[in-house]
Amino acid sequence: MHLGRKTLSKYLIENLSGTPDGADLAALLVDVAAAVKAISGMSAKGALGGATGSMETTNVQGETQKKLDVLSNTAFVNTFEMGGLVAGVASEEMDDPFPVRAPHQRGPFLAIFDPLDGSSNIDGNVSVGSIFSILRAPEGREPVMEDYLKPGTEQVAAGYALYGPATLLVITVGKGTHGFTLDREVGNFILTHPDIQIPADTSEFAINTSNERFWEPPVSRYIGECKAGKTGVRERDFNMRWIASMVAEVHRILIRGGIFLYPRDTKDPSKPGRLRLMYEANPMSMVVEQAGGMSSTGRERIMEVVPTQIHQRIAVILGSRHEVARVVQYHEEHDAGKGEPFSSPLFSERGLYRN
Numbered sequence: 001m002h003l004g005r006k007t008l009s010k011y012l013i014e015n016l017s018g019t020p021d022g023a024d025l026a027a028l029l030v031d032v033a034a035a036v037k038a039i040s041g042m043s044a045k046g047a048l049g050g051a052t053g054s055m056e057t058t059n060v061q062g063e064t065q066k067k068l069d070v071l072s073n074t075a076f077v078n079t080f081e082m083g084g085l086v087a088g089v090a091s092e093e094m095d096d097p098f099p100v101r102a103p104h105q106r107g108p109f110l111a112i113f114d115p116l117d118g119s120s121n122i123d124g125n126v127s128v129g130s131i132f133s134i135l136r137a138p139e140g141r142e143p144v145m146e147d148y149l150k151p152g153t154e155q156v157a158a159g160y161a162l163y164g165p166a167t168l169l170v171i172t173v174g175k176g177t178h179g180f181t182l183d184r185e186v187g188n189f190i191l192t193h194p195d196i197q198i199p200a201d202t203s204e205f206a207i208n209t210s211n212e213r214f215w216e217p218p219v220s221r222y223i224g225e226c227k228a229g230k231t232g233v234r235e236r237d238f239n240m241r242w243i244a245s246m247v248a249e250v251h252r253i254l255i256r257g258g259i260f261l262y263p264r265d266t267k268d269p270s271k272p273g274r275l276r277l278m279y280e281a282n283p284m285s286m287v288v289e290q291a292g293g294m295s296s297t298g299r300e301r302i303m304e305v306v307p308t309q310i311h312q313r314i315a316v317i318l319g320s321r322h323e324v325a326r327v328v329q330y331h332e333e334h335d336a337g338k339g340e341p342f343s344s345p346l347f348s349e350r351g352l353y354r355n
């Protein structure tokens with residue numbers, strides 16, 4: 001039992017009642033938690049629940065869908081449709097957003113979500129997660145595509161669920177980033193990680209180095225310097241992690257610092273990045289910024305990018321703010337025709353640009 005510890009509902013009531021739409025937003029986040037509990041239950045059963053393995057289908061991104069992708073999407077869609085708190089829903093797993101219509105009740109928000117991120121990890125029993133973003137819906141009419149295509153700065157709430165050894169729900173309503181752990185015995189999310197702060201400095205980076213030959217020079221320069229460790233301009237050793245599950249990666253960074261990069265590359269010129277702006281980059285950027293971190297494409301703040309397409313992809317560099325600022329600086333130097341890969345003494349630990 002967790003007598004005296006704060007539940008998600010209590011946190012939401014304390015922080016949202018009295019604000020415009022606050023009660024509705026609190027109720028919507030309780031709905032998100034209900035969908036997360038359902039997905040947590042399904043994923044915890046693994047092969048015993050028949051939820052592992054792939055479908056015959058592909059999603060709009062052309063990716064083969066896992067059974068749990070589809071089940072998780074259904075869990076969110078049903079919860080949002082029945083809840084009466086959203087006017088429309090957009091999912092990474094669905095071609096187009098759809099409006100909530102009678103007999104269901106339309107609510108004041110739009111829900112945008114990636115029902116199961118990192119799903120290629122499911123069969124390996126590695127952590128996966130769900131990511132969500134909440135926007136205000138237009139008043140008095142059905143939402144249209146333009147209503148979804150808002151910059152991340154307009155999110156009223158965002159967060160993720162991590163289905164790891166424990167199930168965690170990490171949320172922000174613009175008042176810091178807070179983590180809640182699922183107590184399976186009583187079915188409650190308990191506030192276990194209040195006001196998370198990402199350390200400003202780190203010696204840990206996360207990037208898929210198999211893409212190295214496709215990176216732009218500023219990214220090659222930064223990672224090259226990390227890998228050079230004590231023998232290079234950084235004059236200290238770095239460590240590397242790659243889980244291939246953005247939720248698990250971001251959560252580790254929230255807990256102990258780090259930098260995560262899925263940069264723009266030349267691997268597939270039709271894709272200016274791997275990750276999706278609306279479903280992954282925007283909500284994670286809000287979570288990270290509210291925890292004192294930084295999030296950028298390398299050239300602009302992700303949350304200020306005005307989306308043009310619902311399934312738009314984008315470069316993502318986020319985490320400990322001094323390291324992200326350094327990568328942004330390298331992009332600026334590169335675009336200005338300055339900055340020698342791997343070697344500039346200006347960036348040594350005793351150099352001019354030391355953070």
Ligand code: AFP
Pocket residue numbers: 063116117118119120121208244245246247262274275
């Ligand atoms: P899936 O949800 O399709 O498995 O993709 C996960 C993801 O979008 C993100 O969570 C990871 O950071 C990234 O892809 C991993 O991509 P790599 O295939 O390059 O490792």
